Structure formats: structure tokens, C-alpha cells
Amino acid sequence: MQKIRNIAIIAHVDHGKTTLVDKILHSCSIFRDNETAGELILDNNDLERERGITIVSKNVSVKYKDVKINIIDTPGHADFGGEVERVLKMADGVLLLCDAFEGAMPQTRFVTQKALALGLKPIVVVNKVDKENCRPEEVYEQIFELFFNLEATEEQLDFPVIYGSSKQGWMNTDWKVQTDNIFPLMDAILENIPPAPIQEGTLQMQITSLDYSSFVGRIAIGRVARGTIKENMPVSLVKRDGKIVKSRIKELYTFEGLGKVKVSEVSSGDICAVVGIDGFDIGDTIADFENPEQLEVISIDEPTMNMLFTINNSPFFGKEGKFVTSQRLRERLYKELEKNLALRVVETDLPDAYLVYGRGILHLSVLIETMRREGYEMQVGQPQVIIKTIDGVKCEPIETLIVDVPGEVSGKVIELVTQRKGELLIMEPKGDLQHLEFEIPARGIIGLRNNVLTATAGEAIMAHRFKAYEPWKGTIPGRLNGVLISMDKGMTTAYAIDKLQDRGRFFVDPGVDIYEGQILGEHIRDNDLVINITKGKQLTNMRASGTDDNTRIAPAIKFSLEECMEYIQADEYIEVTPASIRLRKIYLTEQERKVKGKSLVGQ
Incomplete structure (x- = not known):
């Protein structure tokens, strides 16, 4: 029996997965005494930290009682289900984390269904029992019912339950008795999660995720399903479509703590990173050089939504972004396909526009936000569901x-x-x-x-x-109010905004550059209104006392990227640049909108 356990942590968003991994890392002494690790160690990119959600799954490992435990932290949001589906292939068991008040949420059901279907052994962790009016017993009953409804096997229904608070750093089999460590959970993992099986025979390893290093390029990550993989070994790469490419492994790494350690060979059951293989995709199999056998290809649920991505053609084109051409946009979108399995990109009749298919608003907005931070400038249209x-x-x-x-x-x-x-x-x-x-x-x-x-x-x-x-359920009413549209190019003035406040709520502050056709605010009625807020006050040398009113302006409404995506209609675009997010009409002049706009509204 080899001393390796592979577990994935699954849960609904914000139920405490990443915090629990923090506590496991600390309790297994991954860090030196003088090392400050901080919180949410695994949420290591800026977007994850800002939003407080996990977007990309991560691998770490800890040693507990001489057993190596490989832990896979997975995203909790339904839009990143593609991540969860592929990394569960690396695990032998799952920790299903549940909030002691909220219980089993929709996303819990989604990932649990995937885990049970793969035959993984579950351990249920009822987290946040320190919350007011929490209901641990009810939540336990709810999860048992969920497992039963998802057709779990007898063995899976006989799951162990651990209660605790990962934030306070304690776990126990009885929620009323608070301990001072999380070792009861670690013991439950060793007792209940089966050891990674050793399978003799020729090499088989499926690539389930990838990493990138500026020194060695793309790195394939996966679990060795059968045989042993060695440094400098000649291998066959079996593509998803069955095509075979001959290759050689340059370097091998296993996960230790938060980092990777170079090794000369890895046997079946362990998770490793492989350097030196070119042209691989997620789902490909690394197999024996002479007798390659393919593992079952990972199946991913279909996307449900699409959006039009196009180059920025507004009057402010190229002022704030580094990458603005259609060639750059195309390259970046196709590069994203390598690691984002739930995404699809389709070319349109227009040379500089692409339809991008994803799982939902958040899935697409994270891609847009990531590109924006990398210096890309683009425009995106209204999200459309796939019929x-x-x-x-x-x-x-x-x-x-x-x-x-x-x-x-x-x-x-x-x-x-x-x-x-x-x-x-x-x-x-x-x-x-x-x-x-x-x-x-x-x-x-x-x-x-x-x-x-x-x-x-x-x-x-x-x-x-x-x-x-x-x-199809029939037509759904769209946005109730019309918008305020700029008539002119120039800089907004407090004087003009003040005079037009009774017409609606503004999205822009005074002293901001705007252009004709830009959406400046929401109209109080259901029709669009063209306005001029670049007008200054006429100053003369004749002044009458008491006629100068101070301007009092309501604060501008600031939309997040997702709110913009939910707000716009079919005849509007979001202009996204590294420095700003603007809303605009597709046709900027009033004349064009009258001629061409009628065809868009009917869509």
C-alpha cells in the first residue's frame, strides 16, 4: 500500500474551501516559524483575491503521519464548473464542505453529482458551526437526502461527518465540543479516503491541467494512472482525436507543500508535473512509446451563453490600451482555449469580431477582466443565451x-x-x-x-x-428605462449635469472626456434621450447678486463589469480598456441609429 491520498475539496462558493486549505497547510507545518504566509494562500491571482472566489483549481500537498496528501482546491461557482469536472479525475475522494446555516446550495449539488458519478468516496465537512442560528443536524439530513437523490452507492451514503469552523481552526466529530486543532479531519481523511491505487503495466497519464513557466514553457499536470513515468523517457502523446505524437520527457516534478520538487520518476497514483512535451491539450494521454493506450477523454458540459468580442472602434481607440488590433485579440482568445475547457471561440462574417461561448456572465467577465489587465482594448456586445x-x-x-x-x-x-x-x-x-x-x-x-x-x-x-x-418560454421584458446619450464630444461640466439631473441618473462625473454616442446615464422614461453635458456656463462681466446657484450633483452610478453586461441591450456595446469601462451605442450618430437601429431592436 503506498502512502498517498488524493482528495479534492468541493463546495458552493463562499463556504470556506480555501480557508480550510490554509488551516491544513498551517497545521501540517508547511511554513517556517518566521515565515508569514497570510490568508487565502491559494487564491494567488489578483482577481481571485479581490472577488474572494477561486477561479482556477490549485494543487498542493502536505505530509501527515508519514502519508502524503495531495489536495486539489476547486472553484465553487457554477460558471467555473469546467475546472471542477476535469480536476476530479485526479482524486480518489472528496471533502464536501457545507455551510452550517445555508446547507446544500445549487452548486453543491452540481459538483457532488460529478464526484459521485466518478465513484469518489466523500467526507462531509459541516463548516461555520460558530455562526449564529446555524443548524448542523438539519444540514446533515439535507446532505444525506441530496446524496440519496443523486443515486449514491451504499458505500457513498455511509459517509463520515466532521463539524467545525475552518476560520477558527478546529474540527471535531461532535459540533458541540470545540477542539483546538483540525486533526480529527486529517485522521478522517486517512481512515476513509482509499490510498491511491498502484497499477502495474505500461504508462498511462491523462493531462488534466496545465501550468506555464517563462523558462520552460507549458507544463502538463496530471495523475499517473498506470505504470511509472521517468525523466528522459520517450513517450507517445495521444491527442483527443486519437492522433499519436512521439515525444520525450525532459523533467518531472511532484507537488510538495505550495511548490514543486524535481524527481527522477513518479509511480502510479501520484500527481506530477511534466516538462518537455510540446503541443499538448487538456484531456490528452501521455502513454507508452511503443504501445500507446488512450484514457477516456474528459467530457465537459456545453456552454449556455455567448457574447460578441470585437476590436475597439470608438473615438478613444488606442488611447489607453497596449493591444488593440484584431490579430492580437484573436491570438489571445485562442490562447485562452488551451486551458479554459468550457470556452468556445467562433469566427464571424466580420474580420475583426468573434463569438465567445461560455458558461455564464461570471465566466465571460473574468476572461474580459483578465484581458483588460493584460493591456487589451476591445468592445463586447450583449450576452445572448444559446438557443x-x-x-x-x-x-x-x-x-x-x-x-x-x-x-x-x-x-x-x-x-x-x-x-x-x-x-x-x-x-x-x-x-x-x-x-x-x-x-x-x-x-x-x-x-x-x-x-x-x-x-x-x-x-x-x-x-x-x-x-x-x-x-422556449416566450418574450421577456428587457430594461425598463431608456438611456441618456451624448450629443457631442468634449469634457463633461458640473453645470450641464446639474441642469439635466431631473432627466435621469448619470454614470459619469464632471470633468470626464466623452464622445458622441456614449451612454451617460439612465433616462427616467422608457425612451432614449440625446443630451449635451459639455456645455459650460456663459460668463459675462455683468453679475447680479444672489443668482449664482451652487451646483449640487448626485454621485455618479459606477457599474462593475458584470453589471454592465447585464445592463446593456442589443444595440449597445461595452467599451473595455485597461483604464476604463464605458457604455456606448453601436451606432454613434443619431442619424445612423434612426436608419440602422430599427433592425437591431427587432432582434
Whole structure:
């Protein structure tokens, strides 16, 4: 029996996966006494830290009682399900983390279903039992019911449960008894997760993720399924389509702590990083040189949404970005396909526009935000759901939407969701909140979050999960209000904004450069209004006392990238540059909008 355990940590977003990994790393003495490691060690890129979510899965390993435990931290958000699906192939068991108050959320169901289908052994960790009005016993019952509904085997249904608080750094089998360490969890991993199996025979290793180093280029990461992989060994790379490419391994690394350690060989069951193989993709198999055998290719769920990406052609083109040409945009999008399995890129009839397919608003917005920080300038159109024809019937993606809100505002939420063709399935109390479950077209969720948060004074907790393709539900009303559009190019003035405040709410501050056709704010009515906010005050040498009013301007509304994506309509673009995010009409002049706009509105 070899002393290796491979576990993946899965949970709904914000239930404490990365914090738990922090505590495991600290308790297994990965760091020197004088080393400050900080918090959320694995969320190591800026976007992950800012948003407090995991976007890319990470591998680390710890030593506990002479056993090497490889830990895979996975994203919790449904939009990054593609990440979870492929890295579960490296694990023999999973830690399913659940919030002691919220219980099993939609994303928990999604990843648990994938893990159970692969036959992985689960350990359930009920986290955050230090929270007020938490309900650990109810959550345990809820998870047992979830496993049963997902057709878990007898062995999987007999799962161990550990209670605790990863933030406070303790775990125990009894939630009422607080300990001072997380060793009960580590012991449960050694007792319940099967050791990584040793399989004799010719080499088989599937590439399930990749890394990049500026010194050696692309690095393949995966688990050795059979045989032994050695340094300088000649191998065959079996592509997804069955094509075989001969290659040679230059260097091998295994994971130790937060880093990698160079080794000469790795036997089956361990996770390793391979340097020296060119032209590989995720899902390819590294196999024996003479008798290559392919492992089953990773299947990833289809995307449900697409967006048009095009070069920036606004009057401010090239002022703020480093990469602005269609060639650069195309290269970057195709490079993203190498590691982002749930993404698709399709060329359009236009030479400088691409349709990018993804899992949802967050999936696409993280790509846009990453490109923006790398210095790219571009424009993106309104997100569109993917429509399919199944047995001659027009079908669209339907999502399960779960909203937890204070009881007194639940009526407003139900009204907002049903306006968008949502159907209320379940309404029940959950602690001091009302728990609502709906089925709603994916189109209806775009732009819903802002309205729900406004109606509930920010107290709603929303989560959704793709359910299935079902027949088209009919038209859904779009944005209720029109927009305020700039008539002129120039700099905004406080005087002009002040005079037009009764026409709507502004998205721009005084002293900002704007151009004709840019969207400056939201109109109070349902039609678009063209305005001029570059007008200054006419100054003369004649002054009458008491006629100079001080300008009082309401603060401008600042949208995040996701809010912009949910806000815009079919005839509008978001202009994204490293320094700013602007909303604009596709056709900048009023004349063009009158001639060409009619065809867009009908879409």
C-alpha cells in the first residue's frame, strides 16, 4: 500500500474551501516559524483575491503521519464548473464542505453529482458551526437526502461527518465540543479516503491541467494512472482525436507543500508535473512509446451563453490600451482555449469580431477582466443565451434559481422573477429567512440580480444552476428605462449635469472626456434621450447678486463589469480598456441609429 491520498475539496462558493486549505497547510507545518504566509494562500491571482472566489483549481500537498496528501482546491461557482469536472479525475475522494446555516446550495449539488458519478468516496465537512442560528443536524439530513437523490452507492451514503469552523481552526466529530486543532479531519481523511491505487503495466497519464513557466514553457499536470513515468523517457502523446505524437520527457516534478520538487520518476497514483512535451491539450494521454493506450477523454458540459468580442472602434481607440488590433485579440482568445475547457471561440462574417461561448456572465467577465489587465482594448456586445432546436422544437436553457430573503420582501422577489417567466416551485422558512426556489429561463437571470438587490435593500442571497434545455418560454421584458446619450464630444461640466439631473441618473462625473454616442446615464422614461453635458456656463462681466446657484450633483452610478453586461441591450456595446469601462451605442450618430437601429431592436 503506498502512502498517498488524493482528495479534492468541493463546495458552493463562499463556504470556506480555501480557508480550510490554509488551516491544513498551517497545521501540517508547511511554513517556517518566521515565515508569514497570510490568508487565502491559494487564491494567488489578483482577481481571485479581490472577488474572494477561486477561479482556477490549485494543487498542493502536505505530509501527515508519514502519508502524503495531495489536495486539489476547486472553484465553487457554477460558471467555473469546467475546472471542477476535469480536476476530479485526479482524486480518489472528496471533502464536501457545507455551510452550517445555508446547507446544500445549487452548486453543491452540481459538483457532488460529478464526484459521485466518478465513484469518489466523500467526507462531509459541516463548516461555520460558530455562526449564529446555524443548524448542523438539519444540514446533515439535507446532505444525506441530496446524496440519496443523486443515486449514491451504499458505500457513498455511509459517509463520515466532521463539524467545525475552518476560520477558527478546529474540527471535531461532535459540533458541540470545540477542539483546538483540525486533526480529527486529517485522521478522517486517512481512515476513509482509499490510498491511491498502484497499477502495474505500461504508462498511462491523462493531462488534466496545465501550468506555464517563462523558462520552460507549458507544463502538463496530471495523475499517473498506470505504470511509472521517468525523466528522459520517450513517450507517445495521444491527442483527443486519437492522433499519436512521439515525444520525450525532459523533467518531472511532484507537488510538495505550495511548490514543486524535481524527481527522477513518479509511480502510479501520484500527481506530477511534466516538462518537455510540446503541443499538448487538456484531456490528452501521455502513454507508452511503443504501445500507446488512450484514457477516456474528459467530457465537459456545453456552454449556455455567448457574447460578441470585437476590436475597439470608438473615438478613444488606442488611447489607453497596449493591444488593440484584431490579430492580437484573436491570438489571445485562442490562447485562452488551451486551458479554459468550457470556452468556445467562433469566427464571424466580420474580420475583426468573434463569438465567445461560455458558461455564464461570471465566466465571460473574468476572461474580459483578465484581458483588460493584460493591456487589451476591445468592445463586447450583449450576452445572448444559446438557443437549440430539439425534435423540431425551439428550446432554451432553463436554470434553477434559489433566493434566500427576509420574509417581508419575498413578495417583491417573486414578482420580479415571475415577470421574467420564472415559476415558483418551493417557498419555505429557513432560519429567519424565506427560502424561494424557481425555474427560470437563463435569459431571465441576465439583469435580474441588480433588480432583486435593489428591491431587497441588498439582503437577498442568490444562486443558480443550469437545469436543462426546455421549450422556449416566450418574450421577456428587457430594461425598463431608456438611456441618456451624448450629443457631442468634449469634457463633461458640473453645470450641464446639474441642469439635466431631473432627466435621469448619470454614470459619469464632471470633468470626464466623452464622445458622441456614449451612454451617460439612465433616462427616467422608457425612451432614449440625446443630451449635451459639455456645455459650460456663459460668463459675462455683468453679475447680479444672489443668482449664482451652487451646483449640487448626485454621485455618479459606477457599474462593475458584470453589471454592465447585464445592463446593456442589443444595440449597445461595452467599451473595455485597461483604464476604463464605458457604455456606448453601436451606432454613434443619431442619424445612423434612426436608419440602422430599427433592425437591431427587432432582434
